[in-house]
Amino acid sequence: MxxxxxxxxxxxxxxxxHIPDAAFEAELLVRAAAGISRTAYFAGACLDTxxxxxxxxxxxRRLRREPAAYLIGRREFYGREFIVTPATLIPRPETxxxxxxxxxxxxxxxxxxxxxxxxxxxxCVAISLALERPRLRVIGTDVSAxxxxxxxxxxxxxxxxxxxxxxxxxxxxxxADLVVANLPYIxxxxxxxxxxxxxxWEPWVALxxxxxxxxxxxxxxxxxxxxRVPFAAVEVGFGQAAAVKRRAEALGARTDVRRDLADIDxxxxxxxx
Numbered sequence: 001m002x003x004x005x006x007x008x009x010x011x012x013x014x015x016x017x018h019i020p021d022a023a024f025e026a027e028l029l030v031r032a033a034a035g036i037s038r039t040a041y042f043a044g045a046c047l048d049t050x051x052x053x054x055x056x057x058x059x060x061r062r063l064r065r066e067p068a069a070y071l072i073g074r075r076e077f078y079g080r081e082f083i084v085t086p087a088t089l090i091p092r093p094e095t096x097x098x099x100x101x102x103x104x105x106x107x108x109x110x111x112x113x114x115x116x117x118x119x120x121x122x123x124c125v126a127i128s129l130a131l132e133r134p135r136l137r138v139i140g141t142d143v144s145a146x147x148x149x150x151x152x153x154x155x156x157x158x159x160x161x162x163x164x165x166x167x168x169x170x171x172x173x174x175x176a177d178l179v180v181a182n183l184p185y186i187x188x189x190x191x192x193x194x195x196x197x198x199x200x201w202e203p204w205v206a207l208x209x210x211x212x213x214x215x216x217x218x219x220x221x222x223x224x225x226x227x228r229v230p231f232a233a234v235e236v237g238f239g240q241a242a243a244v245k246r247r248a249e250a251l252g253a254r255t256d257v258r259r260d261l262a263d264i265d266x267x268x269x270x271x272x273x
Contacts, residue, residue, distance in 0.1 A: 184213075
């Protein structure tokens with residue numbers, strides 16, 4: 001069967017199940033099942049019997065709401081493809097703003113500043129920073145050893161110089177000039193209300209932000225203030241920026257807020273210099 005015809009069939013099934021971006025996800029699943037590039041897909045590649053069998057298996061899993069990124073084991077972020085597993089949160093486009101904030105701040109600092117990505121997950125933020133600015137010393141830290149292993153593999157595969165350590169927030173870090181973090185920010189009471197892809201498949205340790213959603217974020221800001229880290233940028237959820245900003249200012253920081261493409265306050269920046 002022609003790959004694009006197979007994708008059309010899959011897209012119809014996904015759309016019927018009310019799965020968003022059905023056409024795009026259908027293409028991803030077809031390419032994964034056939035092991036073909038996007039170029040080959042559009043050039044009219046065909047799926048043999050084995051590939052069609054693999055595709056049917058992938059579609060059935062997707063209909064059970066297993067995320068497509070976990071099914072194919074990859075997710076694009078900041079122009080690069082990262083390995084993702086159920087041990088890691090799936091990177092989202094809005095987190096790219098965190099990278100931009102860190103790049104801007106690093107450009108203001110001479111020499112080889114140390115940037116720490118707290119809650120690195122698959123390493124997408126840390127690795128993007130290391131590849132965009134090779135002069136930086138980049139460290140990724142995560143409380144999950146399994147996630148840290150994925151980050152190390154991504155760094156190796158993409159040729160990024162990133163040290164990945166296991167630890168709680170800044171507990172395993174000696175020094176930092178800049179800190180960036182996409183920590184859990186969903187209030188505990190709201191976890192059960194999430195869509196199935198999040199609720200049933202992504203790691204809760206990467207989602208659960210405590211009673212208000214900002215427990216870990218505020219802890220990190222407290223650690224940054226205690227260590228006099230010059231710069232920190234933290235991603236926040238909808239409606240959380242004002243409270244996080246107030247907490248950072250109470251800790252002596254000058255603050256700023258950056259919005260994402262949906263015009264939502266997404267990143268709070270804190271400076272202690």
